Amino acid sequence: MHKEFLMGNAAIARGAVAAGLNCVSGYPGTPSTEVLETCAKINDGSLYVEWSVNEKAALEVGAGAAYSGARAMVTMKQVGLNVASDPLMSLAYIGVKGGMVILVADDPGPISSQTEQDTRTFAMYSKLPCFDPSSVQEAYDMIQKAFEYSEKYHTPVLFRPTTRVCHGYASVEVKDENEYSVNKPEGFVRDPSKWVIFPRLSFRAHTEIEKRNTELSEIFSESGLNPVSGENGQMIGVVTHGISYAYTMEALSTLGADMPVLKVGTPFPFPEQAAVGFLKGKQEVLCIEELDPVIERGLTFVCGKYGLSTKIYGKLTGHIPAAGENTVASVMKVIADFGKLALPETASPETPPALPVRPPVLCAGCPHRASFFAVKTAMQGQKSVFCGDIGCYTLGNAMPLDMVDTCLCMGAGVNIAQGIGRFDPDTTCFSFVGDSTFFASAITGAVNAVYNQADMTLVILDNSTTAMTGHQPHPGTGKTMMGDIVEKIDITAVLKGVGVKTVETVDPLNLKAAVECVKRVSAEKGVKAIIFKSPCAVLIKPEKPAHIDEDKCRNCKRCVKLLGCPGIVMKDGRPFIENSLCTGCGLCSQVCPFDAIDVKGGVKNGN
Amino acid sequence: MATNILICGVGGQGIVLTSKLIAAAAMESGMPVMSAETIGMAQKGGSVFSFLRVGEGLHCPMFAQGQADILIAFEPAEAVRMLPYLKKGGRIIVNTHAIMPVTATLQGSDYTGTEMLEYLKKQECELTLIDGTKACEEIGSPRALNMIMLGQAVRSGVLPFTVGEIEEVMKKTVKPQFVEMNSKALNYGDTK
Structure with missing residues (x-):
């Protein structure tokens, strides 16, 4: 083992390779993209890596590889799983031979996605085991466990980090190359009774899946993947997951408080016995989650099933916001309220001047x-x-x-x-x-x-x-x-x-x-x-920047008002080319009615 | 105890490399380090930040408001935006050159950064103003800004490294032809 400073996504890739990965396929999507890119970068030639045309194709490539005994990883963002859901739902019934991990990165916020959907909920729907890492180190360790469980139970599994784990960096303990597992795929063994989905097979598989998931719930409870920290003899406690666990620990340390915390690393199948053990003797438990109230519903269900009188708070009770990301500060506030603790004083300086907003824009020269x-x-x-x-x-x-x-x-x-x-x-x-x-x-x-x-x-x-x-x-x-x-x-x-x-x-x-x-x-x-x-402006060598001839410019500002290019700014009330940004694309010179913008490269005036 | 560092500015100013060098210096010294930064949609022209923590007892890369030991701001308005994260009496290194967003250009805004700097001067903090544009001209490269800012931050004594240690990791990170320029930038304004 040795230490390296890695991005969460790089740690996931490194962990998968250490677990004997043979095949990785995926479609780019923030915040998942760097997982596959890292695999390609560290590939010594023994690994098959592809950007597939979309997530459905990627999942099918992974399924074929796993049918053949390869250890396969498929990468995508949360909305990509919607595209891959058709093969996924059936593959859950068929199962796999080689370990298969479907890495789906969720995006609370959302920061760069269309939806705030929760892959833990998708796990429940597709009946597939799900792993939820809370830190870069845990992501590295947990992806290796995910491969073990997948291969042992012949099922694809979901691995769902969120943005802050994917894009967080940390110094992590990683394996030396001689500690890596090696997997030699056997190749596809023909067996239509196993690999061809038919209603009769599906009926049988459904029964087996439910049985396996009940068993996995017990096993996960004992697995160490759902640990309790802090002094557990108290009447209150926190149950959390993912990056919110890190926020919780940070908040407790800032507040100087000791509170028992159950971290749910395997949201599905829900570790019922671990939950029962934690809830017993507690009057109130706060669930700190992002996206769906998966744990909160799980705990509420457990209370009903086992006749526990613990009150469960979270998103469903309005204690945690229904949408958006948690932060260290938001978590500290709910924990302070819940545990009746004093929040550290924060300065309240005078209102700052109005800040310029910087929404994302098309690049200069795009x-x-x-x-x-x-x-x-x-x-x-x-x-x-x-x-x-x-x-x-x-x-x-x-x-x-x-x-x-x-x-x-x-x-x-x-x-x-x-x-x-x-x-x-x-x-x-x-x-x-x-x-x-x-x-x-x-x-x-x-x-x-x-x-x-x-x-x-x-x-x-x-x-x-x-x-x-x-x-x-x-x-x-x-x-x-x-x-x-x-x-x-x-x-x-x-x-x-x-x-x-x-x-x-x-x-x-x-x-x-x-x-x-x-x-x-x-x-x-x-x-x-x-x-x-026309090629992406980021990828080409920029031409000489455009130049505004001050004698010809009549300050009509058409270049600014029509195009909204970040390369043209106002300086002393007149348009001015920001040389560090301008790529010399020449578009502005073509909208200038006074021929005042000179550009060497690009296409000038349509010639 | 951990040192909490917040680096902020506008996409394209070299913030990510700055953060990586501090992390690499921490790794060299065997200190635990964590960081988190904006990536993706807001790459170009958007507000960019990097949270960085060096030391023991870290749970996550982000910290709450009022906890940064130092704010390294590459742009005046971004310094003000992230100011709530600075602890009382913390250190701010700020580049005085303002970057006007395209939306402000369209609305005919007269944002120059002056009002931001005036506001910062009134705060309870140790403020260092850097004329980054002038410094880059003196060094002879617009790409020198991040190392100028980092050199100033290290010399403020808040980071647990020396300029020499940062210089060593810089040499291992950047392309050989840029080492000299970056060394000059790291040592810019050193009066010793």
Whole structure:
């Protein structure tokens, strides 16, 4: 063993590799992405690593690997599990041979997600064992246990850290390479009675799953994964989990209080006996949870089942907020109230001056800004609807672009535009989708729109990467996580192949050409597509920054007001190019009516 | 006892590397360390922070308001935003150069950072103002800001390291061609 300073996600990857991992597949999504990236980085060639096209594909690859005796990990964020839920629900019945851990990172807040769904609840629904680490060190240790349980009970298991564990860093004790487990997969052994799902098999499997989960509840209670800390002889206590456990311990130490704390590391199957042991003799117990009140419901159930009179407080009783993240401060406050303890004094300084807000914006030089601006310009004065999707380009909703009317989930924009078009026939319908999201889940949408005779323009914002999550490769990039250079899957060919007759590609930074393209293509009937192709501004070497000629500039501020580019700021009442941010994309020079913005690179004035 | 450090600023200012160097210095000295930072959506142009704790008895990387020993702020408004985390009489190192967000540009705001610095001067704390833009010009690189700020923070005596120790881990972390510039930045303003 030795110590290293690791990010939670890196610790999870390292723990999985130490557990004899053979295969890892996943789809990028904050806060889970770095798990798979770390696996790829430390891969000595013995591990198979892939970014799959979406979470469903990733889970199926993992299932096949685990059927063959490989130890497999599948990574995704919480909403990714919705995409993977179809194979997941059935795989719970089929089971696995090699250990299989499905890493699903939850995002209380939410900080960068559409929902505050709780994978612990999904575990209950899918009847799969679930592990919930509370620190970087515990994540490293627990993922190895997760593989052991999975292999022992022939079931996939869920491992669900939250953002603060995934993205927290700590000095952790890790194994030396000679301490790693090694797993040699046997290969797939044909047995249709085992691997082919049929109602009869499902009936049998259901019975067995329920029996196993009852057994696991007992085993988890004794496993050390649900430990009690503090002096346990008191009338009150706290039950918590995940990062809230760390907040609880921090709060108790700041408050100088000793209170018994039960940490639930295995929320499903719920460790009933551990809960009964903790509740016995206690009058009041406070559940400190994020997302769903999973533990609180578990404890309330246990009280009913075992006839305990302990009062259980938490989200259901209004003691903990229903939504959002806990913090050290929020946890300290509820514990102080609950234990009738004095909070440390905090200074209350005078009200500070109004702080500038810094919402996330499209980067300076981002080609998406140019794409949205081109469509906006082309459609001026016409009734149109702009259906957005998941990615950096969701930020196209911000002023002054204001070009995202809907955003629901990965790939949804295409068919939402189709649906709107059916009931608003005078509207010109657009859907915007990034290249990675297109491959993940918009191709079937395109097929649906073509087959069902929709009238809409599908706009592909192709920046040749998965930008939002930190630039992962995808089928259109021609690179794999094994380091291979492979043939790129051509978006135009895909669209033509599914029956989109008009597919035009244009550089959005060439404003004039882009606007003309939008006008021409959107006027056609049926489903047609425009591919705005220009690389992510973060990945290219910037051109020389633009320059504003002060003699020509008449301070009309069109460049500022139309584009909202962070590279153009106001200085002494006039637009000014922030050289450290400007990439020289040239879009502003094309909107300047006085030809006052000079740019060396990029496409100037549409030439 | 732990030293609680809060580094804040705007995405793209080199805050993450600053945090990593402090952590690496702690690892070198065999001290337990934990950190947490903003990642993802708010990478560019957004408010960015990094909580960092070095020492014994740590439970989690984040701490409550009023507990930071030092606030290393790369931008005046961000210093004010995170000020509630500073303990009474704590140390603030702040870069005086303001960064105007694009929303403020659109609304014609006249934010210059001056009002933020005036507010900070009135607080019960040890305040060090750094003209980061001037310092970067003197060193000859706009990328020197984070090491200038870190050097000042270390010399304030609040962090459990010397500039020399930080310099050693910096040499192991950055590309060889940037070592000299970063060394200059770490030692910027050293009057000794």
